[in-house]
Amino acid sequence: MVRHAAVLLALAVLAGSVPAAPNPAPNAAPQYNAEFPAAADVIVKPAPAGSWAAFTLAGWVKPAATSVGTVPIAGIGGSTVCGVDGQLAFCADGVQVRSPAPLPASRWTHVAATYDGRRLTLYADGRQVAQQAVKLEPPADARLVLGPRVGQGGFVGRIAYFAATPAVQDTAALAQLQPNEALINFETGSPHWPLQTRQMLGQVAPQDAATLPKSTTPVGTPVAKPAYAGPALVKDGGAFALKAWSMQAAPQVRDDGARISQPDYAARDWYRATVPGTVLTTLVDRGVYPDPAFGLNNLAIPEALNKQNYWYRATFDTPATFRAGRHLFVTFKGVNYAGEVWLNGHRLGGMKGAFIRGTFDIARYVKPRGANALAILVSPPPHPGIPHEESVAAGVGENGGVLAQDGPTFIASEGWDWIPSVRDRNTGLWQDVVLRATGDVVLGDAHVITALTKADRSEAELAVDVPVTNLAGQAVTATLRAHITGGAKPLAIAKTVRLAPGVQTVRLTAREFPALRIAQPKLWWPNGYGAPHLHTLALTAAQGGGVSDEATLRFGIRSVTYELSLVDGGGNLRRVEADFTKGRALGVRITDARHEALRKVPNGWATGLRAEAENTAAIRALPETELAPYLVIKVNGVRIAARGGNWGMDDWMKRVDRARLEPYFRLHRDANVNIIRNWVGQNTQDSFFELADEYGLMVLNDFWASTQDYNVEPQDVDLFMRNARDVVQRYRHHPSIVLWFGRNEGVPQPALNQALEALVYELDGTRWYTGSSNRVNLQNSGPYSWKEPASYFTEHAKGFSVEVGTPSFPTVEALRATVGAADQWPLADAVAYHDWHPDGNGAVQPFIDALAVRYGAGKSLEDFERKAQLLNYDSHRAIFEGMNAGLWKENSGRMLWMTQPAWPSTMWQILSHDYDTHAAFYGVKSAAEPVHVQMNLPDYRLMVVNNPAAQVRGTVHVELFDVKGRRVGLNDFKVAVDGVGTSAPIEAGIHALLREHGLLFVRLELRGEDGTVLSRNAYWPSATPAGQQALHQLAAGQVAVATERRRDGDEHQVRVTLRNSGTAPLLAAKLTLTNDAGERVLPVYYSDNYVTLMPGETRVVTATHGREGPLRLQVRGWNLAEKTIDVH
Incomplete structure (x- = not known):
């Protein structure tokens, strides 16, 4: 190939057809070529070594437009050649040397600046155009910067052959070498998102045994729990949950599915299975293995659990209500990882992926009377990986490994830096199995679209899309009835449609049914902004004079919009509010999540704005750019200060029934957070979203791919998309979901990313899809x-x-x-x-x-x-x-x-x-x-934060104490804070007093105009970190404690009154409610804890719980020895 290329080159030279090569430059320093659209970020390059007491900056520039104001172009550190109102200049900290030379748009101009230690000289096209005596300090950061940005603005155009040299050069010679644009490869200041170029595989071989964690505590003794002993079928709304299951490892079973799924099959020595639940949950519940969550017990459970299949089997009598001629569906709501399903000796089919439902019509195989046997062969993910066992010697290890390629699954179960390897990799029937009888017209997952049509939130419009399947094999007439409750009054509508065989969507709109236009709607709000009000939609499909199918779901009336910085087709960064629900109604897609559309901009990356959405009502231009390029979530037109946290997994063994999960959600609500994240989709089940809805927690919802250039990408895109399609359809009605992430910390590979974006638009269309959970319109x-x-x-x-x-x-x-x-x-x-x-x-x-x-x-x-x-x-x-x-x-x-x-x-x-x-x-x-008074750092000034929409007026009351408990400061400050805003900083003199005393106790109260305490806070700052040692000088605390028991609806409450009866501050008093044996009562919902009280101060804390019987209260603190009192 080389020889042939040389021949071709020689022939081209003889023919005179070789274009001129890019012009070389007589400059020893590296030269750089760059281009900058409006939406771009600075390009930083290394600069030659040198003292930089003298320097030359030189290169060619071609602005796209005449500069307005001061626009830095390129330079070293903070010293740059710049344009000032269309003319060449030099800019540095406190220094500006201007020239009369123009920098015309769309034309190349050679620019240069030299500094000899005394004078700064400017050149345009090799001619001196300005000189000024200046004093410049050598730059502390000697790096070449091309196109530095000022806020969201900066140079727009091209730069060629630009170099920085730590010496004065002959700029006239440099100006002779004009750029040939056709032969220059310009580096863009607005690169698009890169593809994955590397990955790690986790533990590729078992770790050195010497580094395994060690303990002198013996492995725990397995403890069996009572197995489920109720009926096989439990009524669950219009369906039946199948509860009585047995399980056995497939290598222990000699028979095949045809035999195992016979009602008379003798499943001897099988385990009574916990369903919903994983294999490991069953084995722990039956006393085979100890609790893996205690100590190092997990090491006593074999990895073999994830390297074999398992049979699950259940028998049930056909429901008496089932009539011949109807359909009877069995639905597996969640199986990890794959399943092959059998009933009464017949293979029904298979399912694959942890997050897809498997639904099978069993009507022709079910026995009208007597027992039926359902069996499923469950397979674990095919690439379970090798666990890393964390120890002091081994360290934390990698996050996941080869299991990530099997997504959609629980990729964290290979082990992450917040859980060890789960031995069965969460294999099993981890969600419910249900039976449901229907006629020929079957209802699918309804989509309820809600929009607020007036700025004052006084009116909402609903639209309901209902997928309907006609199984009759011929066209039929059916009536769809919708009944909505939860508002001021119930509403009911009906629509009769002609259905062809197959699946079609029936749409109910406010234009056709004015009842779907609701005045003064009860809205769903995030925690802290209002009640998370929910409505119930009951759907009925009637056909042939009877009910064919029925379904019920809960939804919330709310709007979600997004403030975003988007890159338009002209390369401009535009700050807009995007309304995807409105875009859906207009039939336009707003954002472009393709790799090519994601562009680097100051402070991160920005999503693309599709041309079809420009100049439509789906976006609204915003004048403010302070937050660019970052996301702002708005619910019901109100900016939400999103405070919350990530859920890696609700439970590492996927024990996710409502009773187990609800206390976690309630505690999150009580912690005043309003947003959580379904990290890598590991919590994708009904209970998670239902509880998020009820407790007002917005959800950022991931799909099942993790960190770019670190974790392996999912390999089966079709499988991934089948699971994703089912998840979006299944959960899109939940008001808590406010955003879809394609991948944790990175953008999915293009085929997957673009398929996910298209899917979300097709099946949802009301929420933003973005490929990455960080960096793109988000912080790293x-x-x-x-x-x-x-x-x-x-x-x-x-x-x-x-x-x-x-x-x-x-x-x-x-x-x-x-x-x-x-x-x-x-x-x-x-x-x-x-x-x-x-x-x-x-x-x-x-x-x-x-x-x-x-x-x-x-x-x-x-x-x-x-x-x-x-x-x-x-x-x-x-x-x-x-x-x-x-x-x-x-x-x-x-x-x-x-x-x-x-x-x-x-x-x-x-x-x-x-x-x-x-x-x-x-x-x-x-x-x-929601309303909070605080002390900012590092200046110790005070501030009031007002999250709700209503204004807050009142007084900030400040008291300062020394370590002896003596009051050394007292003040009050009037404040008026608009809704969804913050006060101006308040100077309370704390910093000066801190320097005097070394350590202070700061007591803050925000009092409303009527004297009600709206917020309180306490701090114990010191002038230096080591100054906290003065806390050891606190006198022993004295506290008077009184308790009162009361009933609070279905719960119990203890009202605890604490009074600091000593002369010194009482720091971090911790309350713990126990039974009479000293064992903690859990959960307990404390209104406050770790309470700090100044001398004479009283605080009332309530502890809400569900326990009957005797109670005791333990109280301890930083300077308070533990004391225990009986609760009366």
């Missing part, structure tokens, strides 16, 4: 380790940050319930196995070091935990107060990594797996409250 992820609290105000997680985390040590009681006594102190392998990371993203050493500097190193578990809770409270409160400080100026959302613990963890959580709540929970609860 992290940090995940402990940082100084002030840095969350000044540096970290700006804009809309979907992941920011810090270590979060649990209560001493929760840790004791997690590992054996011998493993509790010092913190070693057993605790590391439970995510106390020696390295990796969440390395705990910064946390341990900060604790030691502030409070002294931990001397025992109890001492360490006491100190850790102060760090927990401070850092978690700072994360959200830091967001508040820049709200709507530079911040619009901040989400913890993470809020939900998938198992008993010591890392990244605000509550424990057993529902206990430690100080992190209450730090978040304080900072995220």
